[in-house]
Amino acid sequence: GIQVEQSPPDLILQEGANSTLRCNFSDSVNNLQWFHQNPWGQLINLFYIPSGTKQNGRLSATTVATERYSLLYISSSQTTDSGVYFCAVGSNDYKLSFGAGTTVTVRA
Amino acid sequence: DAGVTQSPTHLIKTRGQHVTLRCSPISGHKSVSWYQQVLGQGPQFIFQYYEKEERGRGNFPDRFSARQFPNYSSELNVNALLLGDSALYLCASSFGTGAEAFFGQGTRLTVV
Numbered sequence: 463g464i465q466v467e468q469s470p471p472d473l474i475l476q477e478g479a480n481s482t483l484r485c486n487f488s489d490s491v492n493n494l495q496w497f498h499q500n501p502w503g504q505l506i507n508l509f510y511i512p513s514g515t516k517q518n519g520r521l522s523a524t525t526v527a528t529e530r531y532s533l534l535y536i537s538s539s540q541t542t543d544s545g546v547y548f549c550a551v552g553s554n555d556y557k558l559s560f561g562a563g564t565t566v567t568v569r570a
Numbered sequence: 571d572a573g574v575t576q577s578p579t580h581l582i583k584t585r586g587q588h589v590t591l592r593c594s595p596i597s598g599h600k601s602v603s604w605y606q607q608v609l610g611q612g613p614q615f616i617f618q619y620y621e622k623e624e625r626g627r628g629n630f631p632d633r634f635s636a637r638q639f640p641n642y643s644s645e646l647n648v649n650a651l652l653l654g655d656s657a658l659y660l661c662a663s664s665f666g667t668g669a670e671a672f673f674g675q676g677t678r679l680t681v682v
Contacts, residue, residue: 466612493668503607503658503676510670548612556626556667557603560612 464489468549468561475539475568483534483564485549493552494525496534498545499563505548508534539568572596574663574674582680583651591646591677595663601625602644603671604636605660613660619644620667648679656681 465488475481485494496508509516509523511532516523520539525532536543546565550558575594583589595602601620605613615628619638633649642663648655658678662671 493670495670497673503660503678505613505660505673507670507672550612550671552668554668556618556620557615557628558605558613558662558671559615560605562612 463557464491464551464553464559466549466551466559466561468547468564470564471562473564473566475536475543475566477539477541477568477570479539479568480535480537481539481566483536483547483549483566485532485534485551485561487530487532487549487551487559489530489553491527491551491553493550493558494532495550495558496523496532497548497550498543499548500545508547536566539566541568541570544568574661574672576659576661576674576677578677579675580678580680582682585651585653585681587651588647588649589651589679591648591659591661591679592643593646593661593663593674594643595661596672599663599665599672600642601664601666601669602638602642603662603664604644604646605662605673606630607658607660607676608656616646618667625667651681653681655679 497505603618604616607613
């Protein structure tokens with residue numbers, strides 16, 4: 463199966479700071495999603511981005527499929543941005559393969 | 571519109587027992603997938619069903635089984651529970667294979 467690596471594993475930010483999370487994957491994909499897992503465990507969809515660039519408020523994401531990586535940008539971080547961010551990828555099959563996640567802590 | 575709904579939200583079972591977890595997909599979605607997430611790790615794929623047929627199975631023992639009903643809802647069954655089955659079980663629905671997946675709130679299973 464596809465291997466997914468996320469970095470860094472942990473990130474501590476001061477409120478207002480900007481950050482970049484990275485996701486590397488080992489094979490070509492036709493599905494790439496970024497999720498934020500809230501403290502109750504639910505995975506919240508951030509982006510569906512198998513290629514290209516998207517923005518949603520303070521968050522944006524870029525996937526360079528030919529180089530097998532994706533980046534998630536958080537700007538002007540807020541304490542509510544804290545949590546675990548997952549990258550998940552899928553190819554021509556039926557499943558999503560998840561990375562181990564990046565734990566983000568934003569301090570006031 | 572309702573999102574993906576799972577029931578129950580929490581469950582405590584004893585080793586050796588059987589458990590059934592339920593999932594209702596988003597209206598119009600025909601694909602349902604199940605994932606297991608143990609503490610500190612990313613979710614791991616268990617099953618996918620599309621149009622009531624099993625399309626894929628992850629590396630889980632035969633104690634795990636699932637099915638999809640005509641209304642596209644799904645059940646995940648686990649027999650002979652082990653302590654190691656304690657985890658958050660997540661259900662995802664999508665319009666089809668490769669389409670954006672949406673997850674339910676999960677069922678937190680504790681085996682004692």
